[in-house]
Amino acid sequence: MRETILKTTGLTKRYKKFTALDSADMTVYSGDIYGLIxxxxxxxxxxxxxxxxxxxxxxxxxxxxxxxxxxxxxEKRRIGCLIENPAFFGNMTAWQNLRYYCYQxxxxxxxxxxxxxxxxxxxxxxNKKFRKFSLGMKQRLGIAFALLDNPDLVILDEPINGLDxxxxxxxxxxxxxxxxxxxxxxxxxxHILSELYAVANRFMFINNGKVLKEISKExxxxxxxxxxxxxxxxxxKAVTVLEQELGVSSYKVTSSSEIRIYSxxxxxxxxxxxxxxxxxxxSGIYESGVSLEDxxxxxxxxxxx
Numbered sequence: 001m002r003e004t005i006l007k008t009t010g011l012t013k014r015y016k017k018f019t020a021l022d023s024a025d026m027t028v029y030s031g032d033i034y035g036l037i038x039x040x041x042x043x044x045x046x047x048x049x050x051x052x053x054x055x056x057x058x059x060x061x062x063x064x065x066x067x068x069x070x071x072x073x074x075e076k077r078r079i080g081c082l083i084e085n086p087a088f089f090g091n092m093t094a095w096q097n098l099r100y101y102c103y104q105x106x107x108x109x110x111x112x113x114x115x116x117x118x119x120x121x122x123x124x125x126x127n128k129k130f131r132k133f134s135l136g137m138k139q140r141l142g143i144a145f146a147l148l149d150n151p152d153l154v155i156l157d158e159p160i161n162g163l164d165x166x167x168x169x170x171x172x173x174x175x176x177x178x179x180x181x182x183x184x185x186x187x188x189x190x191h192i193l194s195e196l197y198a199v200a201n202r203f204m205f206i207n208n209g210k211v212l213k214e215i216s217k218e219x220x221x222x223x224x225x226x227x228x229x230x231x232x233x234x235x236x237k238a239v240t241v242l243e244q245e246l247g248v249s250s251y252k253v254t255s256s257s258e259i260r261i262y263s264x265x266x267x268x269x270x271x272x273x274x275x276x277x278x279x280x281x282x283s284g285i286y287e288s289g290v291s292l293e294d295x296x297x298x299x300x301x302x303x304x305x
Contacts (some may be wrong), residue, residue: 003030010060020046022209035200036189043209044189057114080151116144136167152292207300228261
């Protein structure tokens with residue numbers, strides 16, 4: 001069983017009458033690239049700020065590396081974060097900028113700078129002035145900043161925001177490389193599901209401060225795949241009919257009243273005929289399947305007409 005890196009229970013943050021984070025429950029495991037999905041203002045940044053002590057929760061708890069939030073001072077050294085971009089100096093080189101932050105962080109081993117630059121593939125421009133960096137290079141330098149302490153968990157707020165396709169691709173490869181070769185666990189926020197889908201293995205959808213859903217990539221693929229949805233109050237009997245009379249094997253009971261069939265072994269009208277003939281009450285049967293963007297819109301209640 002994988003180690004639990006972060007677990008939150010009822011995590012809430014209020015600003016006077018405004019609730020920015022409302023009873024958020026989530027779990028991040030070691031080795032995850034965890035995608036935090038929500039529109040701007042959904043509560044993603046507030047969540048990250050609470051976990052990294054940039055603000056205090058109003059109520060609720062979280063555990064970090066197995067320790068309660070009230071006892072995580074030492075564990076916070078295992079986190080690297082890029083939530084509000086550090087102020088890099090335009091006339092200083094990449095190496096000089098990171099040296100400045102080593103002093104700020106109390107890091108005395110300056111070899112950490114070259115290691116961080118190498119991890120984000122900026123070694124060749126270590127002596128180039130920051131003002132001459134492309135946006136993608138600036139973002140990668142920000143990630144190098146987050147890696148200075150050799151963290152086990154890296155938290156990044158909208159790291160792909162404003163990047164062109166090449167810059168996004170470069171960062172994507174950086175995340176996958178660090179995750180696979182260095183074993184770093186990531187929590188990455190974005191409002192663009194399709195971009196996080198390319199790297200993340202688990203997702204949490206959040207809107208208006210509320211967690212709507214926590215789901216694995218495999219589960220997300222199933223929910224977005226083309227399928228036949230059967231609505232019935234007797235899923236147990238319906239499954240028996242599907243297996244024994246129609247030979248259907250690729251299906252999932254998604255709730256007490258819904259079955260999703262992912263094979264084309266039988267058409268909807270045939271399925272309906274067999275179920276009704278066997279005395280299974282069918283309240284609905286239809287074909288489904290959505291894009292990632294439409295799935296996101298459905299969750300937050302923005303379904304296109």
